[in-house]
Amino acid sequence: MTTISYNTVLVELLARIARTDKHVLISWHKVQQWPDNLLKRLAAGLLAKASQAESIQCPECPNACFMNVRIYTSPESPTPRAFVICNDIDMQEEMGRINIDLDSLQQWKTSAKQLAKVVAGLLDLDITPNKTKSQDNIPLGMLASKNGRHWVSLNIKSMLLELNQQTVQLNELLYFEGESLVIDRSRINEMLVAAPLRQGKEYIPSTSIREARKLKTEAKHQNWRDEYARMKRQQPDMSARGISKKIATMNIAQGAEASTIYRKMK
Known part of the structure; x- marks a missing residue:
């Protein structure tokens, strides 16, 4: 029985998103280590289905080599079959074709833009966040307070939410409560009404x-x-x-x- 928690997986995903400008891929084997229903919850927003894996770690010997997957179909069997052939010439005759479960080729993906959409949605912001490859800071929209409106932005590299000259680590605000992904609205409201920072130079966010x-x-x-x-x-x-x-x-x-x-x- 798995002991990993929903929030442990979430923190790991946030860290992986922060480390790359590209999509983060999650393998079928990785998902098998997650708690039940977590994939379904994340697929509702943070994850999207990706194309099948083209290579896979061989399950048949201790070397655990990564090998290209071959897909075979025939008129007699319309259902595709997947297999790999060992790269070790000396073992090819012994191993032959190694069948691979098609389900194990499934992958899911996420990205900084996908994360920004999720955070914007939890804050009830209608804007669709955009991110260019060179942009670390993604504007999410404006939140209203008694002192006027303030922009909310998400800094991807540092995983900070910026609001009203305040910054907080996203993993302190975004978390699972039971099986629901939520954002700490009370903490957001505190940031929204906080007094402006008093410092010699005008505050400039990370953008x-x-x-x-x-x-x-x-x-x-x-x-x-x-x-x-x-x-x-x-x-x-x-x-x-x-x-x-x-x-x-x-x-x-x-x-x-x-x-x-x-x-x-x-």
């Missing part, structure tokens, strides 16, 4: 300075849009120009003119 400024500007504009929508609900007859002038007197304006706010808030 580039240009990207950080872009995210900060978008958050400011979203605050204006939120306030416009709120005031319009309260005072439907007030014109957009009038609302922009009121917003210009608030802290969320950050010194912007009413004309600038008017262009960006709708």
Whole structure:
């Protein structure tokens, strides 16, 4: 009976994702070591089915060589059969064809982008995260608080979630509760309302300075849009120009003119 836990597997997957820019492949043999139902839970979001393995570790001798798998079909037997042939010439005659269970060729894959989608979904963010090969930091979307909106981003190399100038290791926030994958919303809320860091230089997250400024500007504009929508609900007859002038007197304006706010808030 397996003793490995859901969260042990999750932490291992996060570490593997952090180490590569490519897809992480999980073999059928690896999955057999997991607890029951874990594959089903992960396949609902974090894992996707990958193509069959083209090579496999030979199960028939202690050398455990990796060998290319050959697939054979015939008119007499429409069901494909898989086998390997030993690489050791001296043993080929003795071993012959070594049959391989087709199920054992199954593979699953995950990636930084897939992980970002899962985290964004757990935070109820509608945005579809995008990641380029050279990008370590993936913007996930904005969360609202009483102090305005703040961007959430995921740094893949360090596996940190960044929010409101706060960073926390993802494996401290993302975990299985029973058989359900959850994110610690109370911890997220604490980060969201935390006071800004007080330091000599302006905080710059792990993304580039240009990207950080872009995210900060978008958050400011979203605050204006939120306030416009709120005031319009309260005072439907007030014109957009009038609302922009009121917003210009608030802290969320950050010194912007009413004309600038008017262009960006709708």
